[in-house]
Amino acid sequence: MIHTAVCDMLGIKYPIFQGGMAHISDAKLAAAVSNAGGLGIISAASGDVEKLACEIDQAFSLTDKPFGVNVMLMGANIDAIAELIAEKKVAVVTTGAGTPERYIPMWKAAGIKVIPVVPSATIAKLCARAGADAVIAEGGESGGHVGDMTTMALVPQVCDAVDIPVIAAGGIADGRGVAASFMLGAVGVQVGTRFLAAEECSISPVYKAKLLKANDTATIVTGKRLGHPVRSLKSPFSRAYAKAEYTDISDDELENMAVGTLRAAVVDGDEKKGCFLAGQISGMVNKEETAAEMIAEIFNDAENILKGASQWVK
Numbered sequence: 001m002i003h004t005a006v007c008d009m010l011g012i013k014y015p016i017f018q019g020g021m022a023h024i025s026d027a028k029l030a031a032a033v034s035n036a037g038g039l040g041i042i043s044a045a046s047g048d049v050e051k052l053a054c055e056i057d058q059a060f061s062l063t064d065k066p067f068g069v070n071v072m073l074m075g076a077n078i079d080a081i082a083e084l085i086a087e088k089k090v091a092v093v094t095t096g097a098g099t100p101e102r103y104i105p106m107w108k109a110a111g112i113k114v115i116p117v118v119p120s121a122t123i124a125k126l127c128a129r130a131g132a133d134a135v136i137a138e139g140g141e142s143g144g145h146v147g148d149m150t151t152m153a154l155v156p157q158v159c160d161a162v163d164i165p166v167i168a169a170g171g172i173a174d175g176r177g178v179a180a181s182f183m184l185g186a187v188g189v190q191v192g193t194r195f196l197a198a199e200e201c202s203i204s205p206v207y208k209a210k211l212l213k214a215n216d217t218a219t220i221v222t223g224k225r226l227g228h229p230v231r232s233l234k235s236p237f238s239r240a241y242a243k244a245e246y247t248d249i250s251d252d253e254l255e256n257m258a259v260g261t262l263r264a265a266v267v268d269g270d271e272k273k274g275c276f277l278a279g280q281i282s283g284m285v286n287k288e289e290t291a292a293e294m295i296a297e298i299f300n301d302a303e304n305i306l307k308g309a310s311q312w313v314k
Contacts, residue, residue, distance in 0.1 A: 002014070002015065002178075002302060002303055004165075004182075004187040005165050005187050006134060006165050006167065009134070010039060010091060010092060010113060011091075012034075012038060012066060013038075014036075014037040014295055014299050015167075015187060016190070016295060017041060017068075017094070017136070017169075017188065017190040017191070018033040018038060018192070019070075019169070019191060019193075019195065020044075020045075020068075021143075021144065021195075021277065022043050022046070022072070022262065023263060023266050023267075024043065024201065024202075024266055024277075025040075025042055025043040026042060027042060027055040027056070027062060028058075028200050029195065029201050030059050030063075030068075031059050031062035031200075032200035033067075033195065033291045033295070034059075034063045034065040035291075036290075036291050036292035036294075036296075037292075038291075040059070040067040040068070041067065041070050041092070042055050042059060042069050043069075043070050044069050044070060044072070044081050044085075045075055047075050047076030047077045047081070049077050049080045049084055052081060052084060053084055053088070056090060066091035066092065068093060069085050071085070071093060071095050071096070071100070073095055073097050074097040074098055082106065082107070083106070085110075085112065086109070086112065089111060089112065090112060091113065092113045092114075093107055093113070093114050093115070095115075095116045096116070096117045097145070100114060100127070100130070101130035104130050104131045108131060114132050114133055115133055115135060115136060115167065116132050116136065117135075117136040117169070118135045118136065118137055119138065119148075120158075121157045121161035124158045124162050124166075128161075128162040128163065128164050134164050134166065134167060135165075135166055136168075136190050137151070137154050137158040137166055137168055137186070138154075138169035138170045138190070139151030139152070139153070139154050139155070139169070141231075141279055141280040141281065142171065142192060142231065142279045143219070143232065143277045143282075144231065145228060145229070146170075146221060146231050150171075151170040151172070151181075152184070155184040155185060156184045165187045165188070166187065167188040168181035168184060168186035168188070168190070169189065169190035169191075169192075170279065171281050172190070172191055172281070173193065173194045173281040173285060174194075174298055174301055175297075175300070175303070175304070175305050176305060177189065178298060178302035179302045179306050191298075193211070193278050193279040193282055193285060194285050195291065196208065196211050196278065197287065198290060198291045199289065199291075200291055203265075204265065206265075206271055207266060207269060208288060210271075211276070211278055212285065212288070214278065214283050216280075216283040218233055218234055218278075218283060219233055219234065219280055219282060220232065220239070220242060222238055222245065223245075223258075224245070226251060226254060230275075230277065231277070231278070231279060231280070232276050233277075233278045235274060235276055236271070236272045236273075237261055237272065237273055237274060238275060238276075240257075241254075241258065244257060258275065261274055261275035262275050
C-alpha cells in the first residue's frame with residue numbers, strides 16, 4: 001500500500017487531495033473523497049461566508065475524516081472567510097491567487113495545516129518561510145486558473161527549493177500520474193478534473209457529458225491578455241472569448257464577457273454560454289463512478305506501476 005509523509009501529517013489513508021474547484025467543490029464531494037481515504041476540499045471561491053459556513057457544517061455531518069477548504073486570497077470577503085475557517089477548525093486550508101502569510105498564524109493557532117498552491121519555486125520558498133506545512137505545485141495542465149510552467153518542470157524544482165512536503169498537481173488522472181509525481185519528488189497528488197466525473201459531484205449533466213466526450217485536444221486557454229489565464233473545454237463561449245482577446249475590445253468589456261459563465265456551466269448546463277473548466281487530462285476521463293472507486297483504482301494502478309519499475313533498471 002502506498003503511504004507517504006503527507007498521510008501521516010493529515011491522518012489520511014491515500015496521499016491524494018481533491019482540488020478546490022470554484023462553485024463545484026462542495027460538502028458532498030469533499031466528504032465523499034475524505035470518506036474514501038483522500039482529502040476532500042470545499043471551495044470558498046464564491047466569497048459567501050454564510051454559505052461556506054453551511055458547507056463546512058454539512059461536511060462535518062457527512063464525514064468524521066479530515067477535510068479542507070480552498071481559499072482564493074484575492075477573492076471577496078477574504079478576512080471573514082479566513083476567520084470562519086479558524087473558528088470551524090477544519091483540518092486543512094489550501095490557498096491560491098497569492099501567498100497566505102497574513103493568515104498563517106491565525107490558522108496554525110487553530111490547529112489547521114496550511115498548504116498553498118504555488119506556480120513557481122520562488123513562491124514556494126516564500127510560503128515555506130511564512131510557515132506553510134506543505135505546498136501544492138500545480139502545473140499549467142490543470143483546469144481553471146493556470147500558470148506557465150508544466151507539472152513535469154515545476155514539481156522537481158519546487159522539491160529542490162523547499163524542505164516541506166510537495167504535492168503535485170496538474171495533468172494527473174490515474175496511477176501513471178501518481179507514480180510519475182513520486183518520481184519527481186512529490187509525496188502526494190492533487191486531482192481536480194477526474195473528480196468532475198464522480199457520482200458525488202453535483203455539476204450539471206451537460207458538463208459531465210462534455211467532459212466524458214472530450215479528447216486530448218479538447219481544452220483551450222483564454223484570459224492571457226488580462227493576466228489571469230484559464231483552461232476550459234472548447235465551447236461556443238471559450239472560442240468567442242479567445243477570438244475577442246485579439247480584437248480592440250476594451251479590457252473591461254472582455255472581463256464582463258466571462259461574468260456568470262461558470263455558473264451557466266455548473267448549474268444551468270448552458271452549452272452556448274457556459275465556461276466548462278477542465279484540465280488537459282480530460283480525454284482520459286471516460287466514465288462516471290464514485291469517488292471511492294476512482295481513488296482505489298488510481299492507487300492500485302500506481303502501486304502496480306511502481307512495483308514494476310525495476311524492469312527499466314538492469
